[in-house]
Amino acid sequence: MLNPNLFNIPKIIIALDFYNKKSAMKLVNLLNPSIYYLKIGKEMFTILGYKFIKELHQLGFNIFLDLKFHDIPNTVFNATKAAADLGIWMLSVHAAGGKKMLISAKKALKSFKKAPLLIAITALTSLKEEELKEVGIQISLTEYILTLSKLSYSCGLDGVVCPGKEAKKIKCLFGSKYKIITPGIRVSEDLLYDQNNIITPKKAKESKIDYIVIGRSITMSKNPIKKLELIIKSMQ
Numbered sequence: 001m002l003n004p005n006l007f008n009i010p011k012i013i014i015a016l017d018f019y020n021k022k023s024a025m026k027l028v029n030l031l032n033p034s035i036y037y038l039k040i041g042k043e044m045f046t047i048l049g050y051k052f053i054k055e056l057h058q059l060g061f062n063i064f065l066d067l068k069f070h071d072i073p074n075t076v077f078n079a080t081k082a083a084a085d086l087g088i089w090m091l092s093v094h095a096a097g098g099k100k101m102l103i104s105a106k107k108a109l110k111s112f113k114k115a116p117l118l119i120a121i122t123a124l125t126s127l128k129e130e131e132l133k134e135v136g137i138q139i140s141l142t143e144y145i146l147t148l149s150k151l152s153y154s155c156g157l158d159g160v161v162c163p164g165k166e167a168k169k170i171k172c173l174f175g176s177k178y179k180i181i182t183p184g185i186r187v188s189e190d191l192l193y194d195q196n197n198i199i200t201p202k203k204a205k206e207s208k209i210d211y212i213v214i215g216r217s218i219t220m221s222k223n224p225i226k227k228l229e230l231i232i233k234s235m236q
Contacts, residue, residue: 009205009235012228013037013064013181015215016044021052027218030225033060037089039213041066053086062089064181064213066161068121070094073104080108080118088116090181092161095120095148102155117179120152122162125184125198142166146173153178159210164199167207176208183213187231205235 014036018024024044031038038061040053045067053063065088069076076093083091093105102120109115122145129141137144145166150173152160159179162170167180184198204212214231221227 009232010182010201010209010212011037012231013039013211013213014218015039015041015066015183015213017041017215017219018044019047021048024052027224028056028059028061031061033062036228037062037064037211039064039066039215042068050086053088057087064088064090064092065116066092068092068094069105070097071101073100076101077104077108080105081111084109084112084116090117090119092119092121093157095122095152095160099151099155102152102157106156117158119179119181120148120157120160122148122152122160122166125163146170149174161213164204164207164209167204167209171208179210180208181211181213182207182209183215185212185214185231186217187234201231201235 014027014031016024016027016038028038038056040063044052045065053065056063065083065086067083069079070093071079076097080091080093093102095102105118109118123141127141132141132144139147142165145162146169149160149162149170153174159181160170161181161183163184164182167182170178170180182199182204185201185204186198187200199207201212218224218227
């Protein structure tokens with residue numbers, strides 16, 4: 001099995017978007033926890049809760065808890081603290097929640113010796129340019145992403161989730177330590193599904209992206225390990 005950690009390429013986070021534990025574990029049992037990270041989003045967390053995270057930890061996996069907290073500062077403070085108590089590796093809040101909310105989330109992690117990475121969501125990869133105007137945002141999608149990235153950086157967050165197109169510019173603006181996590185990863189034979197802002201694994205490497213999030217390309221594959229190896233080879 002190829003190990004992406006041996007190469008200077010983005011690390012791989014597998015999005016466990018399943019309707020039940022049995023399907024999720026069928027994939028998890030194929031994966032090496034020293035190579036791959038796992039993402040738990042709203043679907044699996046709603047179905048299985050924190051106990052599933054504990055089970056995955058026992059198997060040795062680092063967990064990205066992607067619940068995109070977006071609420072008043074006090075609520076996000078408490079939710080962030082509760083998430084960190086689970087021993088997760090990384091968690092997400094939504095940058096559109098504003099400065100006070102982002103600072104509150106950061107403060108919630110101060111008491112932890114080994115705090116998770118705190119990552120801000122900028123724009124969903126399903127979002128189209130014209131949809132911004134529908135919610136009253138008059139700047140371009142790129143400007144919007146860069147504005148939220150700058151806000152998150154100024155609030156002390158560890159990085160952002162963003163479409164691949166903007167990744168290189170964010171790295172140039174905020175430095176190599178500011179983490180870039182990019183979903184919407186597709187290879188030539190993949191279906192787009194509901195993604196609009198997509199990027200190839202090779203382009204992700206060229207854009208200096210730290211972590212790529214791969215979901216349906218793997219979870220719907222008949223041979224997920226072979227697909228992962230092809231993705232790794234394409235980035236070497």
